[in-house]
Structure formats: structure tokens, C-alpha cells
Amino acid sequence: MLDDMDVDTSMGLPGGDMFEDVTELFQTAAKEMNIEEVILTPGFTLMDSMSAFEIGEPRMDSGMLQEQDNARPPFESLSPLLPEELCWIIDRSFAGEMGWYAGNMLSQTVYTLLYVHTLQDINPDVLPPQYFHSEDSTRPMQLLTSVLRPAVFAMLKNCDIVWRELSKKRVHDMEDWQSEKCEVSLLEGVPVDFIVHKLDEAYIWLRDSDLPQRWIDGLADRLALRKTLLQLFHAGHTGNLEDLKPLVAVARSTLQRVRTQPTETPPPDSPAIAAFDPHISRRLHTIMPTRELELPSQDTVWDDLERMLDGWENVDHLRENHTLLAWQVNGSLRVWLPSKPLLMPYHRSLTQHVFIDNHIVLGDYGEDWLVEQFFWETIGVSYESICEILINSWAGPGALALQEMESHIIETVSAYIRSFWFNPPRRRRHLMKAVNDWQLLQDAFGNLLQHIAAAGGPINPVLHTLPHVAALWKFTTAREVIIAGFQQELYAAYERPLAYWYIVHILESQLETLDHVKHIIPTGSFARHELDYQVQFLSVLQLICSSLFVMTSKEKQPDAERVSLNFKRRYKWLCSPREDNPEALLFELPLLEDFHRDVQDVKEAGISAEGNLRIAEDALVHLPSFVPRAHTADNEYDGRIELIECLARINKELLDFVAGDRTENAKLHWDPRSHPWFPIVVTS
Template sequence: MVGHSGFDDYFEVPGGDDFVDITELVVAGARDMEPEEVLLMDGFTLMDAMSAFEIGEPRLDSGMILEEQRRPPFDPLTPLLPEEVCWILDRSFACEMEWHAGKTLSQSVFTLLFVHHLPDINPEYLPPVEHDDPARPQWLITVVVRAAMLGLLKCCDLAWRELSKNRVNDVEDWQGEKCDVSLLEGINAEIVSRILDNACDWLRRSHFSEEQVTALCDRLLLRKITLQLYRADLLNNPSQSQTDAAIALALLHKIRTTQQSPPPPNSPALLAMDPYIARRLPNFMPIRVTELPPQEKIWEALEGFLGYWQEVGKLVTSPSLLKWEAAGSLQFALCRSVAPPYHRSLVQSLFFDRNLVLGAHPTIWLVNNFFQETIGISYESIRHALERSAPQPQLASMQDIIERRISQLMVPHVRSSWYNPPRRRRHLMKEVLQWHMLYNMLLNDVDEHRPPDDATANILRVIPQAAQLWRLSATREVIISGFQQELYAPEEKPIAYWYLACVCDAHLECIEEVLPLIPQDTPAYRELSYQAEHLAALQMISTALVTLTAGYITSPWRRISLNFVRRYKWLFNPDFERLVPAHPIPDLRSFPNALKDLLLDELYSPFASLELARNILLRLAESPHEWLGYWETDRKEYLRKMAEGCDRLKRIAPANLRELPNFDLSSLEWRPEVHPWMPTSNP
């Protein structure tokens, strides 16, 4: 029936119908196999085969090549023009940036086919060419392209080594699968750097025009300097990396202003990119074919990538917990795009590695700076105060426990600012309990002491509050991050703002208790003074938003209660019950009365609250924050953005609560890219 001419048009088989029956061949081969013996292709295990039937493994179809996917065979020695080589070098940066953006190597770097043919373009293994085309000499491939490919792979190797330290998470933050392709792990980076230099020397002696030589050399030099940045000893020579990053950015700007035109459709350079290469590589992940972005997008990504090295250099020259805390938290507060996984891993490694902080300080440095920068009192003074007030000779073991607990808390806390946002939020949730346990420990230890004078008594009073300040700050960040990650349902938002206001109140009370006891000439005093005004503005904004969003609460109270317990389960940990109360306690039963009292306050004005908060924020933005150094500018930008958010809300906020029933809830819109936790007025 299939052979009937009337049915030919309905039975078109992909690839044609000239198949050969191999049934007898398979049967004959099976006779030679033992029972339960299985033949598997390289890189495909029995588990893979079983999974294919369960989940529809995409790799089963990887060998199928559609007509539009057919490509001519790739010859790595096909002659190329200098302009075509420039395009290939540009796309090598595209491949690298896409890997750092989260794609697999088989979707990015390995799609550049020259990386699979390095032995074939090694000039030491090739005979001399007798009739070489002067416009397309083979040396362009064997010297220039080869040097660039070696530089690309070595950069990926050095990045892979940092990324594999488990500071960031494979598959979640980056893709580490190498597909059995070498990243030049056994070749010294200095050798690759010299090969890049030799390629530039050859170009300068070539017959190409000055414009062509400059274009090619600029790209090779950019690769060389990028390689130097990966190799840089940031802890011992941060100034060199700053200089290299500045040079790389200048080269990038020059390349962008003299950008080359893409090759024509019939150019052999286009065959150097094969997005379907993954079907020929051993993969454990499903194959997904993706396109590389336009080159201008790549240059923007590379500019940001190089810029992060400059900020990392500023961080390692800033041995201050306040500065590291500001640098980490402000990137979330300003809604900036998350740094590439490589730099997030690098920052974490630089901060603490091999039991040293910033490569030079023992862990006691963390304890000293924790107290000095939080409450303005040195750890030495605290130890003396504890020794003078101890009722009996104090056991050193208690101090060791406190020191160890602070060190174990501070290292992951600082590092958490360079986690991805969801992981950072989960870490802070767990950290809230750890800070409260430290507070409870310090409180119990201090209560056993009898201070001989007022100065010692003041030091003892303020010691536990250091941990309390960090706990309340972490709690605030968890609540705010819920808005930034768009976790809250509409009816959860007024409750979140209410609890945020409660946390700000408790934080303000803690600061008011501590501030008079802190030396006024310390960065801790200036930071806490700033935080007092900042939290006051934050509390006013949160309270105003409780009134504006109260109309979202329409579900039954039982439903709201269940959601509340799930959302704030990190505060309902049974371990809290063994400790002193962690105020403010998240008691949803107090919310209805608090909301009722607020809505019945005839003197309360959401508009006036937002106006006052705006004025406080603008005044803070005009004040100096010199103790933050480089990140003073970022803090002022954060304050101005929050003031702008108040301005947007003022346009729609009622002047008093009598006008609240007429408030249109649809005028509120949460857009994290505009502000992480404040709504904007919907035009």
C-alpha cells in the first residue's frame, strides 16, 4: 500500500526512504553477546538509557540532523581575511561571556570549533605553504587565531578553578561540565601570555595595513590583559589589577568605537561557529541549542565584567566589616544585577581562605572588628572589663566559645552578600536564630559579672546589644528581600509592612539604648547615628504602606494565619523557645488590633508620613558618610532612590484616613527594578 503512487505524497520519511534493512545484522551480533550484556555508546550509561524512557531524554534525539541544520565540514585551515579573524576573536569573547552568564560550555565556548582543532593549527606540525594567498596567509590561522583560542581556553580554565571551590553552586549559579574537552589545565598561563605577545609581534611585522594590524592586536592584547586579571594576586598586589582593569576597559572602548562589520553570508568564518556541537560531545545535561547575543550586548557584558575587578580591588584594600557590609547589601538595595558567579566566588575566597581574613589576618581580627565597628569598643577593652568584673577567675574557655561563635557567624554573613538572592535570603533566615543564640550567650555571661565601676558597667551593658543589632538588621533584610523576590501575595503585603515597622521600632530602641554608651569619635557612633534616622524614615514609610495596602486583606482569617505561619516559619523555630524572647515576636493576633488602632487615628496622615520620611532621607543623602569610603556614593544613591519612591507614593497617598476608603488599590504597582520593596504609583 505504501508503494502505491496515490499514497507517495502522504508518506514522506525524513531523510528519504532508501533505508537498508539491518535486522539480520543486529540479530547476528546479538548471538555473540552474553545474557544481560549491554552495549552502550561513549558517555551514555545504562542509567541514562533508563531515564530516557522515564523522562524523555533529549539526548536520544541528538543524532538526528534536520535539513536546515546540515553544515559543510569544518576545515580549520581554510584561509581567512583579517576582518574575518577579527570577527572570530570578537565572538570568542561572546562565547566566554555567555558561559559566565550561565550557559554550559557546550552552548558557548565549545561552539567555537577552533578550540577542538588546536593540534591541527599548530604551526610546528604543519609543512610550509608554497603558494600562500598574501591577503589570507595561513599564519593568520596558525598564529593569531591559535593564540586567541589558547587565551580563551586558559581564561576559562582559571575561572573554572575558582568557580569549583564551592563558593557558588554548580548548575544553580554556573555550569561546570567540561564534556571531556581540555581547558589547557596542564599549560602554564605565562606560556599562553607569551604566545599572545608573539602573535602581536608577528602582526606588526606583517604586510597588513596599519588599521588591520591595530584591530587584531587590540583584541589579542585585550585577551592577554584579561588573562592577567584572572591570574592577578589581588591580596598582595591590588594596584596592578586595578591598572590592568583600566587598560582593558580602555582597549574595549577603542574596539567598540572601531567595530568591524560582520562577515558576509558566504564567508567561511561563519562555519567556525556550530551551535549544534553539543550533539558530538559527551553531556550529562539535556542539549539546548541557543544563539549568542549581538556583539554590542557582549561588549556591554564584558565592560561590566571588567568593572567588577575594579570593585574587587577596592574591597581587598578595605579591611573593614562596615565597608564590606555596605558593599554587599547596597548592591541589593540598589537593585543592581547580580555580579557574575566568578566574581562572587572570588570575593568570598579573598575575604576568608585558609583560616585567614583578607589573606593576612587571623580569625581574632573578625572578633576585634565586630565589636570595634558595631559598638565602638575594642575587644581588648571588653576582655579587660570582663576580667575586672568576674566574681571569680574567668575560664578562658568561655571567651574561646564566644570568639569562635562570632568568627563562625561573621565569615558566612559577609560571604552571603555575594550569594545569589534566594540563597542569600535563606542564609539570613537561618542567621537570625544564630545571632539570637549569640545574644543569649553574651547576656547570660554578662549577668554573672559584677562591675566595679560605671565605666565597666556601661561596657557590660552594651556587649550583648552588638549581637542584637546584627539580628535585627538580618531580620529586616529577610522581610525586604521577600518583596524584591516577589514572594508575597497581595494579602501578605500589609502584614509584611506591619512586621517591618515593628522590627524598625525594636531596632531603634536598641540603638537608643546603645548610642549614649558609645565613644562619639568612632565610626560605630556615626554609623549608628545614621541608622537611627534611616530606620525612623523606614518605619514611617512602612506604617504608611500598611494603611495603603490594608484593602488587600480579603481572605478568611484562618487562611491568612496559615500563610503567616508558613511565611515566617524561620521565626517559629522551636530553638527560640529555649532563649530569651526575640523581640519583636511575630504574633499575628496583635495585627488586627494594631491595624484597627492605626486606621482609627484621626490625626494620622499617610501623606505627611511620607513627606517627613522623604525629608529625612534627603538630609541623610546630603550628609557625609566618609567612614564608608568608596561606597559612600552608593549609600547616597540608595537614600535618594528611597526619597524618590516617597515622592511617587505622595502623589496618590491620602492626606488623612477619612479619604482612605476612596483609595484605589490598583494605583499601586510593585516593580523590583524600580525599588526593591516600595510600590510605585501606577500611571
């Protein structure tokens, strides 16, 4: 009996409970210290000492306890659990894990599961034998040591692998994710194979146990889901991407079984409730205090996990599509369609890694592949043919040097494709800079033509199109910058007319450029099918934007000086960096004065938006027939059809609105959750 008491004391309170009050000793010692003097032991910083004070402000005081916190049942890591309680704990551990992947802090999510901090306490190799001989067969200790422990191992290892991927700086700490580990181990040194082996052993123990079959199946499915997720993360980490598709299929099937076996929340006095502490940050080494985070409902967690599986599926799809167009369309649709939520930071980082890493594109090609595809997919002419024409036509000073131009293309194209998997604000900032990069490439092509023309010989038509090739990508980038402003809700009401007006003119320039290059693109080629679709799609977009310029130009404008200052702030990316004329535009577009004149013309002439919307309605009926099917996968084809259907629905609403078929209190409402670019009609 005495031996048992000794064991309990050592397991409950390390060092025993024979404490002595040392307050008087400290007070006596402090008398010899000066005011504002502090003694810090090695490793104990001023930040740690400040965290020890309770100042009574919940937002800043990570150590403050509320009255309801004192009422929580105490956590005992070795308290036996029922299998249904263990199922609930594992389910809620997924909530914490998904919360961290979504961009919250580990101390708010994963670390709130207290078993994360007491794994050694439930290690079967260090527990005395009597712990495994319980009289209560419904709560065997093996549920903790053989089932829960491997499940927590797998969760922490997932976080370790994700942390390693996110720390490669393809996404950004504090923007997309939180890197602070609070000096808690994520099992960095534990091999994945070891954890998989422990999960397999847990399944064998469950299969041979005397637990009710319902809970054997429920726990086995949850362990299988943990194992499959760990294998998915490991496949991305090691580059074994061919394993993604079968593993995603297994995970979906397992998740479906788990969702059909929901668990009920245990009663308040259950040890399972005590296993989670939302205020764990008060006991951790943290850089900043964190507020309590309410984790989402279990159904929401499973929905998030479904979307995570969609992310792996999309990575597998993209790695098999070796064209710039496939990546561009896939990324665009994820930005443009409200039905496609932003991927988690982990998948956005992994996708960029799959596209280009260490100068290798798609795992198979050198960077020169980007140059070849850039020309082949844009104008249907190989880069080898272009180089041959350039060499035969060159008459400039010195030898023809293309290496610098090739490097510029590689850097600009790869960054543009990767930008689809940035977070939205960062992507918009990147595209602002990319407009200038495309302009520099266009100027470089123009300089080549000038040197060739100086020789007095004829210039091959293919060479004439080179500046237009860069211009096409430039106009696409410029359009995306302005459109993204609607998606991120940057524009005030009086700014919308100018934004739509500029989009109209950029689209006009892009359509003219497409017409310039059309004559050299071989009929029936990859590039020609895409060009024909772009002409139709951009024409529809121009008609709708033109109509919205007319509809929004009735908004009251502030004074001219305010509009001018706002233009310089909002469109500074479009202004030339030349010192001789700071207000000059980077490329030829109408000036702000032309906008004021067009607004006045609309008001004085009473121009209606109805005509353009009706033309767009007719064009949208035929637009699906122009979507290239042979050169993109079904995912991209279906996505483009969905985009067209969405545009048709918005166009119909706007047409009814301007035609007077709506009630008098109808108005336009911009909500990116309904459509990223255009308003919907609502009744106030």
C-alpha cells in the same frame, strides 16, 4: 600530485575514506542475542548509547538535526580566513566566554567555537610547509596558526582559571555555574606564561605582515584584550591582587578601541560562519541534553565585559578597605541599588576569597581581628578593654572562658559579610539561619551579665551594652530577610501588609537598641558617626514601611486559617525551635493576632499614610548630611547618596499617590528592577 592527494586525505578524514558497510555483519551477529540484551564496549555506557538514538524530540534529543542544520556550510579547520573574518570570530568567542561566566553550560557557549576542538589541526609545528605558501596573500595561513590559535588558547585558559575558582564551593554548581567539561580540555596543564608568549609572537607577526593596517590594528587590539583578561584572571588566581588596578585600566582602554572598530557579520557561505556550531553538544559527552543558546549581540557582550571589569575594580577597592563597615556598605548597596546588577559568580567567589581564606582575613589579619572590629565599629570600645572589664568583674563559677564566644562571633560575622556575595535566594536562606546565630550570641552575653550580677557588685555600663551589640546585628539581619522577599518577588498581594508591618516593628526594636548603646559610644568616633546615620536612615525606612502597611492593608485577606498557615511557612525562621511552644517567636515581636488588630484599626479609623510620608520627605532632605564621609571610601559615600535619592523619589511618588495628585487609574506596582523594596506608581 599523488603526494598532495594523500596529504589532503589524511588531513580531512583520519583513516582515509575506504569504508565498508558492516550493517549485514551486525544483523547476523545480533541473531544470537536475546531480547533486551545489550553489549557495551569498555568506556561506552548506557547513557552514551541512549544519546545515539534520535527520538525526534528537540528538547530531549541532543543528536537530532533540524533541516536548517543540514544546510550549514561544512567546517574545515584549515580553510583560510580573511582578517575581517578572524576579527569577527574572535569577537564572537567573547560572546561564548561571557555566556559561560553568566551561568550557562560550556557546551552551549565556549565549545560552540569549533576551533576549540581542532587546535591540533592548526598547530604550525605539524602542518606541512606547503600550507604556508598560499598564492592568496589576503588569507595567509598564519592568521589561523599564529593569531587565532593563541587567542583560543587564551580563552580556554581563562575558563580553566575560572573553573578552578568556582570549584572552591564559595558559589554553588548548578545554581551559579555549570561545571561539566564534557571531557574537553581547558588547557589545564598549559602555563599562562606560555600562552602570553604566543600572544606576543602573534602581535609581532601581525606588525610585520602585509595585511591592511586597519585589520592589523583590529587584530592586535583583540589579542591585547585577550592577553589582559588572561593576566587579570591569573592575578586573581595567584593572589597578585596589586596588579588588578593597572590591568583593568589597560583592559578598559583596549576594549574602547575594539568597540570603535566593529566587525560586520560575514556572509552565510563564509568559513567564519561554519566555525560556530550551536548544536555541538550532540557530539560531546554530556550529562544532560542542552538546548541551543542564542548568544547575545556584540554590543551586549562588550557591556557585559565592562561590568566584569567593574567587578575586578570592586575587588581591588575592597581589598584596600580594612573595616567591616566598608564591606557591609559595599555589599548592601550592591543588593539594594537597582543600578548595580548582580556580579558574575567568578567575582562573587573571588570577593569572598579576598575577605577570608584559610582563617586569614584580608590577607593580613588573624581571625581575632574580626572580634576586635566587631566591637570597635559597633560601640567604639576595644575588645581588649571589654575583656579587662569582664575579668575584673567576673564572679561566676570557674574561670572566665571567652574562647567559645569569640569563635561564635568570628563564624557569624565572617559568614554574614560573605553572604553579600551569595546568590540572592541562598543569601536569604543563610540570613534566616543567621538570625538564630545572633540570638544565641545575645543570650550568651545575657548569661555573662547574670553571673556578674549574682555577685552583687556594680556592673560596668559597657557590659550592659553587650547584649544590645548582638541585637543590633540581629535586627539588621531579620530586616534583610523580610526585605529580600520583596526583591525576590516572593510575596502575594495579601502578604505585603504583614511584611511591611513586621519590618516596622523590627525597625522600632532596632532604633530602641541604638538608643540603649548611644550613651557609651565616644562622640566623634567611627561608631558614633555611623550610629547617627543609622538612626536617621532607619527612621525614614520605618516611616515609609508604616505608610505602605496602611496603603496595602486594604487588600482583601484570605480566611484566618490560611493566613496563619502562610505565616508559619513564610516566617518559620522567626519561630523559636523550642518544643514547649513551637509558635513562640525567636525574639520579642508582636504576634500575628496583633497584626489582625492593627489592620482592623486602620480600616475602622480611616488612618492615612500621608502624614508619615510627609515626615519622611522632610527627613530625606537632611539625611545626606548624616552620611559619614571620613570612615568610608567615595564609592560607598556616593552609593549611599544614590540610595537616599532613590528613596526620596519613591517617597514623592507615594505621597502624590495618596494625596490624590495622580490620575484615577494609577496604581501601585512592585518591580524590583525599579526598586527592590517599595512599589512605584504606574498608570494602567
